Amino acid sequence: xxxxxxxxxxNLTSVVRSLKALGVEGRVTQDPAxxxxxxxxxxxxxxxxxxxMATLRELGLDQALRQSFQLGIPILGICLGAQIIxxxxxxxxxxxxxxxxxxxxxxxxxxALKIPHMGWNQVRYLGAHQxxxxxxxxxxYYFVHSYYPAPARQTMVLGVTEHGIEFPSAxxxxxxxxxxxxPEKSGRFGLQILENFLAWDGSGAE
Amino acid sequence: xxxxxxxxxxxVRDGRTTKGIKFKNNVDIGDPVAMARFYYEAGAxxxxxxxxxxxxxxxNIMIEVVRRVAAEILIPFSVGGGIRNLNDMRDVLLAGAExxxxxxAAILDPALITAGAQAFGSQCMVLGMDVKxxxxxxxxxxxYEMVIHGGRTSMGIDALWWAQEAVRLGAGEICLNSIDxxxxxxxxxxxxxxxxxxxxxxxxxxxxxxxxxxxxRQVLTEGRADAALIASMVHYGTYTIKGIKDYLAQGHxxxxxxx
Numbered sequence: 001x002x003x004x005x006x007x008x009x010x011n012l013t014s015v016v017r018s019l020k021a022l023g024v025e026g027r028v029t030q031d032p033a034x035x036x037x038x039x040x041x042x043x044x045x046x047x048x049x050x051x052x053m054a055t056l057r058e059l060g061l062d063q064a065l066r067q068s069f070q071l072g073i074p075i076l077g078i079c080l081g082a083q084i085i086x087x088x089x090x091x092x093x094x095x096x097x098x099x100x101x102x103x104x105x106x107x108x109x110x111x112a113l114k115i116p117h118m119g120w121n122q123v124r125y126l127g128a129h130q131x132x133x134x135x136x137x138x139x140x141y142y143f144v145h146s147y148y149p150a151p152a153r154q155t156m157v158l159g160v161t162e163h164g165i166e167f168p169s170a171x172x173x174x175x176x177x178x179x180x181x182x183p184e185k186s187g188r189f190g191l192q193i194l195e196n197f198l199a200w201d202g203s204g205a206e
Numbered sequence: 207x208x209x210x211x212x213x214x215x216x217x218v219r220d221g222r223t224t225k226g227i228k229f230k231n232n233v234d235i236g237d238p239v240a241m242a243r244f245y246y247e248a249g250a251x252x253x254x255x256x257x258x259x260x261x262x263x264x265x266n267i268m269i270e271v272v273r274r275v276a277a278e279i280l281i282p283f284s285v286g287g288g289i290r291n292l293n294d295m296r297d298v299l300l301a302g303a304e305x306x307x308x309x310x311a312a313i314l315d316p317a318l319i320t321a322g323a324q325a326f327g328s329q330c331m332v333l334g335m336d337v338k339x340x341x342x343x344x345x346x347x348x349x350y351e352m353v354i355h356g357g358r359t360s361m362g363i364d365a366l367w368w369a370q371e372a373v374r375l376g377a378g379e380i381c382l383n384s385i386d387x388x389x390x391x392x393x394x395x396x397x398x399x400x401x402x403x404x405x406x407x408x409x410x411x412x413x414x415x416x417x418x419x420x421x422x423r424q425v426l427t428e429g430r431a432d433a434a435l436i437a438s439m440v441h442y443g444t445y446t447i448k449g450i451k452d453y454l455a456q457g458h459x460x461x462x463x464x465x
Contacts, residue, residue: 010327013302018280046327114409114432116329118379120209120251120462138464140209142282144329163208185304187246187280187465 002198003038004028005065007055009045009080018184022195032064040198041068044184045080046144049104050092052084062097069099069176074202076131076194077178082171083149085178091147100173102151110164116146123159123169123181129204131177131196132158132170139189141181143169148180175202209462210426210454211251211433212447213411214440216241218287219258221267239274245440246279249447249465253279254307254381254435257287265294269301276302286334286381295322299330307381309334310354313361313368316375323376332411333377337365337398338385350398357385369402380406381435383413391417391438399429411435419445419453426459 004015004026012028019026026042027034035041043065045052056062065085068075077085084096089104096104107115120140125132148167151157158177159170169180177197183190217224222236242253255275257268265288272285285298286307295306306326312319312333322331338357342349350365369380382402384395394415403410412431416422422434439445451461 011299013276013300014304017276017302020277021280046329109407112430114208115407116378116409117208118329118409119211119432121207136464140462140464143208185280185282189465191280 001038002026002040002042003035004042004044005035005061005081006030007045007052007059007061009047009052009055011046012044014182014184015042015044015078018191018194021191022198024198030059030061032060035061035064035068038068038073041065041073041075042078043075043081043085043178044078045084047080048092049080049084049089049094049096049147052080053094053096056084056097065097066099069174072175072202074197074200075176076197077176078184079145079180079182082178082180083147085176086149086151089147099176100151100156100171101153102149102156104147105150106147107145107167108164113164116144117163118144120186121161121163121169121181123161125159125170126157129158129170129172129177130200131172131193133196134192135189141169141179141183141186141190143181145180149178172204174204177204207460208432209251209460210431211411212249212422212450212461213252213254213433213435214245214250214447215254215256215413215435215437217256217258217437218268218271221259221271224258238271239278242275242283243278245447246281249451249462250281251462252281252433253283255283255285255287255303257285259288265297269297272298272301272303284332286332291318292321292325295326295330299326305330305332305379307332307334309336312372313352313354313363316371319372319375319377323378328376328378331377332379332381333369333372334381334383335365335369335402336383336385337395339395339398348401350401353385365398366401366405369406373406373408377408379409379411381411381413383435384415387415388413390415393417393421394425394429394431394434396424396429399425399431403430403432409433419450422450423454423457423459426454427457
């Protein structure tokens with residue numbers, strides 16, 4: 001069962017629909033007991049880190065996610081879900097899940113660059129992760145964010161994107177991968193990433 | 207580097223688009239869902255639907271369109287026209303739109319922007335602005351005034367002030383339409399677009415006046431726009447999105463070329 005975690009952080013219909021386009025039914029849930037039965041977990045979300053963490057704790061989903069991670073269940077974080085898996089976020093100075101060591105930082109305000117970083121941009125993939133295979137040079141992905149994930153170790157950065165600075169836009173460790181961009185809104189290349197994730201056994205770089 | 211977005215705009219009345227497009231094959235011209243699919247495959251970076259339905263069951267018709275479009279395309283799209291309150295926003299977003307655009311309702315009730323941003327996030331909240339050039343005055347120091355009802359009603363509000371106020375209230379993006387340029391196909395209003403885009407930290411979509419790829423180049427460089435709305439120039443088959451993007455790429459403007 002593929003579980004999509006709903007912690008009241010934005011609209012999950014596009015994630016459900018993109019899975020449907022791959023012929024797969026995702027189950028949207030707020031119930032930690034359902035998460036415990038998942039064979040795969042998708043952890044999307046938009047919004048502010050502080051409120052998101054408060055809701056996750058209130059619903060008991062923070063523990064459920066930690067458990068899934070420890071059990072080796074493949075997990076895909078998207079957008080806010082790529083940020084609050086780290087230990088801390090500069091947004092609301094929030095303590096986060098800490099599945100990966102590192103911090104979420106604000107995109108720096110650079111002259112004439114718009115924040116939020118909104119629209120299509122490229123990802124330069126580092127190394128060869130199963131979830132990011134088969135993507136052509138020049139492919140672009142849809143981003144909407146003002147913060148970015150900065151894992152503590154360079155080996156956890158699987159892809160980088162440039163907007164004023166070069167920031168990690170795809171990260172991962174062990175059975176966890178996460179994208180700052182939205183694969184579910186990124187056309188067929190985004191769909192390719194979701195398809196790769198569904199086929200991934202969860203083995204990743206240590 | 208962030209690409210400049212090319213965004214076809216579809217006007218929808220009673221569930222049908224008001225301007226058809228020249229399809230090569232037997233596609234139902236005027237069906238917004240078929241058009242959305244066509245533009246998605248043709249390389250549109252995003253779509254805008256503008257609901258101009260006047261009938262009383264307008265909302266239901268449009269929600270059904272949104273739901274069917276969302277099932278067909280995997281790029282963001284926004285819906286504007288007749289968004290009056292949080293319920294309207296929720297209906298459109300839950301049906302699968304990425305963003306909602308508020309225009310006159312936000313002028314009449316600015317708290318709507320804040321309420322929408324708090325409920326759904328700033329990234330969902332697009333401020334639509336219809337703007338008319340006027341002689342600068344004490345009330346309208348920028349020389350650009352907010353108008354509604356397609357330009358027939360002047361609001362006595364300065365466009366520059368309103369753009370900055372909307373950012374403060376929580377808008378995540380501005381779709382800036384020049385009433386003077388709209389429908390002329392003679393080029394975007396560059397002075398207005400540059401003034402607003404340089405004054406706000408959020409992305410600005412330029413709207414009104416697109417007739418040639420060169421017009422897009424101008425508004426994305428001199429006009430400082432982050433995205434350009436297009437309508438007739440693609441609806442009637444005069445240009446393709448690919449052709450426009452190739453032209454912009456030759457002018458060293460970052461655009462999404464692989465899709």
